[in-house]
Amino acid sequence: MISFKNQPFPLLVATPALSVQAMDEVRREALAIWTAGLSAPNTSNATDGSGSSLKSGSGVFLDQLYPTRSNSKIILHTERLIASDIWESATEDWFLKTTLERTNRHTTLLNFYLPGQEYLAHMDAGEISVILTFSESGSSFAGGEITFPDYDLTIPHSDNQVVIFPSIIRHQVLKVHCEPTDNPVRYSVVLLLHYVYNPKNSD
Numbered sequence: 001m002i003s004f005k006n007q008p009f010p011l012l013v014a015t016p017a018l019s020v021q022a023m024d025e026v027r028r029e030a031l032a033i034w035t036a037g038l039s040a041p042n043t044s045n046a047t048d049g050s051g052s053s054l055k056s057g058s059g060v061f062l063d064q065l066y067p068t069r070s071n072s073k074i075i076l077h078t079e080r081l082i083a084s085d086i087w088e089s090a091t092e093d094w095f096l097k098t099t100l101e102r103t104n105r106h107t108t109l110l111n112f113y114l115p116g117q118e119y120l121a122h123m124d125a126g127e128i129s130v131i132l133t134f135s136e137s138g139s140s141f142a143g144g145e146i147t148f149p150d151y152d153l154t155i156p157h158s159d160n161q162v163v164i165f166p167s168i169i170r171h172q173v174l175k176v177h178c179e180p181t182d183n184p185v186r187y188s189v190v191l192l193l194h195y196v197y198n199p200k201n202s203d
Contacts, residue, residue: 126192
């Protein structure tokens with residue numbers, strides 16, 4: 001089901017994003033990565049201009065973790081989102097369609113959020129952000145919504161949900177509230193679509 005589409009900026013929100021089987025594979029891999037202690041507190045633009053941290057959660061770039069991207073179910077299933085009916089609907093928007101056509105590099109970040117953690121307002125380092133959000137099976141929490149402070153818009157958190165928008169739009173993840181636990185309760189996979197200039201391909 002598509003709940004937002006191209007308003008108030010190029011934006012698409014759809015639930016469910018993945019099949020039940022694909023979502024189960026993503027959850028299992030994400031928990032295995034967390035259990036192995038492979039995440040780090042600061043990733044890419046997780047700090048502001050003064051060096052202060054914007055993110056209290058942790059994450060890991062899967063492209064660095066997996067030399068071969070096809071070895072990751074998370075990467076495979078997230079990449080398939082941009083070849084799905086969901087993406088076909090998203091590219092009815094002129095900006096998303098033309099920007100997708102010029103992107104030539106993908107980066108995938110897996111984020112973990114424990115109770116009390118958040119990600120303050122920031123822009124992503126890409127052209128288009130494709131964010132898959134999900135929860136640990138059986139977990140219950142409040143908060144964790146994606147909000148766009150410059151537009152006074154908040155997307156309610158939903159398990160197995162994808163949010164697609166231009167990376168330059170500032171967004172944040174609101175603080176997660178629930179009983180203390182040692183495992184993450186909110187996860188997100190951020191697929192960043194980039195354009196990298198290659199002078200060999202220029203006229």
